[in-house]
Amino acid sequence: MIAMEALVTAIERCATFDGPGIRTVVYFKGCPLRCKWCSNPETQKIENEVFYNEKEISPITGEYPKVAKLMTLNEIFDIVMKDEKFYRNSGGGVTLSGGEILVNVEFAIKLFEKLKEEYINTAIETTGYGNYKEFENLAKLTDTVLFDIKHMNSQKHKEYTAVSNELILENLEKLSKWHKNIIMRFPLIKGVNDDDVNVEETAKFLKKINLIDVDVLPYHTMGVEKYRKLRRPYPMKTLEKHTKEELEHVIELMRGVGIRARINN
Numbered sequence: 001m002i003a004m005e006a007l008v009t010a011i012e013r014c015a016t017f018d019g020p021g022i023r024t025v026v027y028f029k030g031c032p033l034r035c036k037w038c039s040n041p042e043t044q045k046i047e048n049e050v051f052y053n054e055k056e057i058s059p060i061t062g063e064y065p066k067v068a069k070l071m072t073l074n075e076i077f078d079i080v081m082k083d084e085k086f087y088r089n090s091g092g093g094v095t096l097s098g099g100e101i102l103v104n105v106e107f108a109i110k111l112f113e114k115l116k117e118e119y120i121n122t123a124i125e126t127t128g129y130g131n132y133k134e135f136e137n138l139a140k141l142t143d144t145v146l147f148d149i150k151h152m153n154s155q156k157h158k159e160y161t162a163v164s165n166e167l168i169l170e171n172l173e174k175l176s177k178w179h180k181n182i183i184m185r186f187p188l189i190k191g192v193n194d195d196d197v198n199v200e201e202t203a204k205f206l207k208k209i210n211l212i213d214v215d216v217l218p219y220h221t222m223g224v225e226k227y228r229k230l231r232r233p234y235p236m237k238t239l240e241k242h243t244k245e246e247l248e249h250v251i252e253l254m255r256g257v258g259i260r261a262r263i264n265n
Helices: 072-091 101-116 132-139 152-163 166-176 196-208 224-230 244-256
Strands: 006-013 023-026 069-072 093-097 121-126 146-148 182-188 213-218 260-263
Touching: 006 072, 006 101, 006 213, 023 072, 023 101, 069 072, 069 132, 072 093, 093 101, 101 121, 101 132, 121 132, 132 166, 146 166, 152 224, 196 244, 213 244
Parallel strands: 023 093, 093 121, 121 146, 146 182, 182 213, 213 260
Antiparallel strands: 006 023, 006 069
């Protein structure tokens, strides 16, 4: 039996937006980025935390609930395999997310090796920020890579995510030379990365490395409540969302460069 453990914040079954078909998504703790619009702030820190929610205090211990649960590889495997029939019938499978899955890359590799023995479709959601060799080893076991690209300007990238983008773009270029199924994701944030120059530069870069499938992810505020429960201030200065016309303009700009862009809500 494999005794590896990792902190997991959630396991979402019957998901349909995180890769092909019906999927189970496992959310791991730990991320080197600090995106100001992050909707899963509970996954950022590598160590466990608590949600300060008065309604969820344990009546037995009087303690606040932990954000994550320490789980073994076999515990996770047993849970995700419960929906094996759904995967087979829909072309779905298991997606590993976070946080940044490369923080838990060794665990992820072992889990995917185990899933591949059962011929389960695999996917990861990643920022690409990590050691490339480790990333490559995981990607070799990954059928679909869902890769976020946030800003082409490195200074702006660091301002809004706490890290520069050089390593991310370098890893993406390397991966694009051999991986056959990379779907790019472009989180669109008002006043951050939605100007015409950045949108077109993003599209041109992706076209250059032949990554032409892009999901544009409109900004949402679903994570705001989590910041309150973590007793952290929400980093975004505005909650303003794009209009339908503004989203369509971004799609048109990308398509004008030869990108197959679509809005993914």
